[in-house]
Amino acid sequence: MTTDITKENPEAAAVPPPGAAPAENGPKKVPQGHKRLLTRRDRITLGFMAGVPTILHIALVWVTALASIALAFTTWDGIGFDSIKWVGLQNFKELFTNNPQFWPAVEHNVIWFVVLIVIPTPLGLFLAVQLDKKIRFSRVYQTAFFLPVVLSMAVIGFVWQLIYNPDTGLINSIIGANEPGKYIDWIGDPDLNLWAILVAASWRHTGYMMILYLAGLKGVDPSLREASALDGANEWQTFKNVIFPTLRPTNTVVLVVTIIEALRCFDLVFVFNKGAEGTELLSILVTNNIIGESSRIGYGSAIAVVLLLISLVVIIPYLVATFRKERRA
Amino acid sequence: MSTPTATLGKQRTPVRPGRILLHLFLASMALVWIAPLAWAIYSALRPYSETSEKGYVSWPDTLNFDNFTNAFTQSDMSHYFVNTMIIAVPAVLLTLFLSSMVAFYVSRFDFRVNLALLLVFTAGNLLPQQVIITPLYRLYLLIDLPGITMSGKLYDSALGLVLIHVAFQSGFCAFVLSNYMRSLPHELTEAALVDGASVWRQYWQIVLPLCRPAMAALGTLLSIWIYNDFFWALVLISTGENMPITSALNNLTGAYFTDPNLVAAGALLTAIPTLIVYFVLQRQFVSGLTLGANKG
Numbered sequence: 001m002t003t004d005i006t007k008e009n010p011e012a013a014a015v016p017p018p019g020a021a022p023a024e025n026g027p028k029k030v031p032q033g034h035k036r037l038l039t040r041r042d043r044i045t046l047g048f049m050a051g052v053p054t055i056l057h058i059a060l061v062w063v064t065a066l067a068s069i070a071l072a073f074t075t076w077d078g079i080g081f082d083s084i085k086w087v088g089l090q091n092f093k094e095l096f097t098n099n100p101q102f103w104p105a106v107e108h109n110v111i112w113f114v115v116l117i118v119i120p121t122p123l124g125l126f127l128a129v130q131l132d133k134k135i136r137f138s139r140v141y142q143t144a145f146f147l148p149v150v151l152s153m154a155v156i157g158f159v160w161q162l163i164y165n166p167d168t169g170l171i172n173s174i175i176g177a178n179e180p181g182k183y184i185d186w187i188g189d190p191d192l193n194l195w196a197i198l199v200a201a202s203w204r205h206t207g208y209m210m211i212l213y214l215a216g217l218k219g220v221d222p223s224l225r226e227a228s229a230l231d232g233a234n235e236w237q238t239f240k241n242v243i244f245p246t247l248r249p250t251n252t253v254v255l256v257v258t259i260i261e262a263l264r265c266f267d268l269v270f271v272f273n274k275g276a277e278g279t280e281l282l283s284i285l286v287t288n289n290i291i292g293e294s295s296r297i298g299y300g301s302a303i304a305v306v307l308l309l310i311s312l313v314v315i316i317p318y319l320v321a322t323f324r325k326e327r328r329a
Numbered sequence: 330m331s332t333p334t335a336t337l338g339k340q341r342t343p344v345r346p347g348r349i350l351l352h353l354f355l356a357s358m359a360l361v362w363i364a365p366l367a368w369a370i371y372s373a374l375r376p377y378s379e380t381s382e383k384g385y386v387s388w389p390d391t392l393n394f395d396n397f398t399n400a401f402t403q404s405d406m407s408h409y410f411v412n413t414m415i416i417a418v419p420a421v422l423l424t425l426f427l428s429s430m431v432a433f434y435v436s437r438f439d440f441r442v443n444l445a446l447l448l449v450f451t452a453g454n455l456l457p458q459q460v461i462i463t464p465l466y467r468l469y470l471l472i473d474l475p476g477i478t479m480s481g482k483l484y485d486s487a488l489g490l491v492l493i494h495v496a497f498q499s500g501f502c503a504f505v506l507s508n509y510m511r512s513l514p515h516e517l518t519e520a521a522l523v524d525g526a527s528v529w530r531q532y533w534q535i536v537l538p539l540c541r542p543a544m545a546a547l548g549t550l551l552s553i554w555i556y557n558d559f560f561w562a563l564v565l566i567s568t569g570e571n572m573p574i575t576s577a578l579n580n581l582t583g584a585y586f587t588d589p590n591l592v593a594a595g596a597l598l599t600a601i602p603t604l605i606v607y608f609v610l611q612r613q614f615v616s617g618l619t620l621g622a623n624k625g
Binding site: 038039041042045046049050052053054056057058059060061062063064065067068071078127130131133135136137140141143144145146147148150151152153154155158159160161162163165168169170173174178200203206207208211212214215256260263264266267270271282283286287289290291297300301304305307308311314315316318319322323 | 348351352354355356358359360362363365366368369372380384385386427428430431433434435438444446447448449450451452453455456457458459460461462463464465466467468470492493495496497499500503527528529532553556557558559560563564575576578579582589592593595596597599600603604606607608611614615618619
């Protein structure tokens with residue numbers, strides 16, 4: 001079958017040892033066993049197998065991301081390509097100095113992240129540590145805490161509206177604030193609504209973090225725990241000095257997931273109050289420039305670029321660390 | 330939390346007070362966690378006339394499923410469920426198919442581009458959707474597909490949604506599956522190569538069947554994610570009729586779902602499929618979420 005023989009060609013598909021990433025520098029890896037040779041047909045097959053998904057992914061995700069950057073320096077009404085005009089940094093200038101919603105949106109995205117990382121994340125870790133103790137009903141508890149993660153953000157938004165609605169909601173009905181004059185407007189009041197939504201977001205995030213930490217804890221070597229107990233460490237000392245340091249990989253994932261969630265948050269707020277005053281977010285501002293009353297493509301793209309830059313600050317170091325580790329493995 | 334003093338004695342008494350405290354804590358937390366959903370169910374089971382008269386925090390006189398049946402029939406919900414199926418089923422299958430091919434390529438062959446390819450896919454999946462939505466929306470308006478989609482464009486079509494779901498989610502799946510495939514013993518494909526099996530056969534008949542657990546986990550996860558998608562459909566679909574159920578919900582409230590009890594029933598109805606999948610395939614769902622995370 002093998003017709004296309006390429007002996008010293010580096011392109012020849014050598015089957016790598018498990019876990020190996022391509023070694024570009026350093027001592028050339030000696031392929032295990034004998035070098036594998038592929039037929040021409042195999043090469044074409046492989047080309048398609050990798051090519052089709054890659055083209056689709058790059059065209060719809062990366063080309064559009066780059067187009068966002070390009071469009072951020074233009075104005076365009078979307079009608080015909082002739083109307084695209086280069087305006088340099090005009091969009092950014094206007095955004096930073098002349099948009100009453102921009103800085104509040106940045107602030108809200110930051111608050112969103114800080115709240116998620118300070119309240120539901122440690123709570124999820126705490127629940128995971130408790131549920132990891134081989135207690136009875138562990139599954140039942142897990143199911144309850146994890147339930148919100150399965151629901152769509154839209155449904156979560158509607159469910160929490162039933163709690164926060166000033167007229168008919170659970171909270172105001174209980175505390176008697178559902179009569180005219182005594183209203184507490186959890187959804188409309190700009191001083192309250194972000195915090196009200198963050199309660200709902202935390203409700204979901206806790207279960208998510210719990211599951212990630214539970215998986216991390218399953219990977220902790222039980223002998224570490226025993227050794228620590230033999231040394232006379234109490235539960236908290238064992239956790240602090242032995243368990244938590246070994247959870248480092250999980251902590252990294254948790255941090256990345258939380259930052260990305262904080263940048264992406266959209267559905268919940270949109271369903272809750274459409275990003276009204278007090279709950280502006282970068283994602284909402286971008287979307288308002290598409291489906292909102294004003295369709296300003298260049299301007300919306302400038303906001304998207306800000307979002308992109310913030311996310312790259314997180315994504316790049318994370319990927320570098322992940323793939324470096326993989327290469328070493 | 331069990332206090333250190335409770336366990337310091339080291340005598341294994343049959344009933345440990347720490348454990349009871351822990352169970353009390355966890356049980357009350359679990360109740361608090363279920364409370365918002367329970368409240369939604371309770372509201373949905375009560376007729377509007379009763380709650381508007383007695384208030385929402387009151388003992389029920391009647392509990393029935395009228396709100397659920399009304400929400401389902403008034404808004405023609407089955408139509409939107411069908412829309413979702415038309416989008417979600419092809420999207421899940423295609424994502425699994427394409428990402429497993431990339432993963433196979435990246436993990437079983439030592440090509441130079443592998444690392445770069447995996448980086449592109451993984452990074453793409455981490456981008457916020459709003460970064461790409463403006464050009465994507467324009468692109469979808471530009472692409473004419475007369476006769477292929479109902480709208481004649483990629484915009485406002487199920488095909489457009491399927492494509493963006495596949496493109497976006499394949500990043501995560503390629504990453505997870507390539508890690509999984511790397512852990513498979515290499516002797517498997519080596520033996521096949523010696524026997525002269527083509528690359529396609531190695532993929533389809535040897536590697537893919539071994540990836541069944543990972544594929545099942547990812548399939549469950551993807552189904553729920555795509556079913557729950559709100560954003561893509563909100564922006565890329567203009568006709569209310571064409572919306573999948575999760576995004577349609579937003580239009581239906583107000584138009585058909587007039588009172589909070591009906592809204593609650595409508596929202597809960599859309600959650601039912603995900604809840605069924607979750608309860609039946611909980612193990613798959615959770616392992617799918619943690620498959621990617623563990624390796625990170």
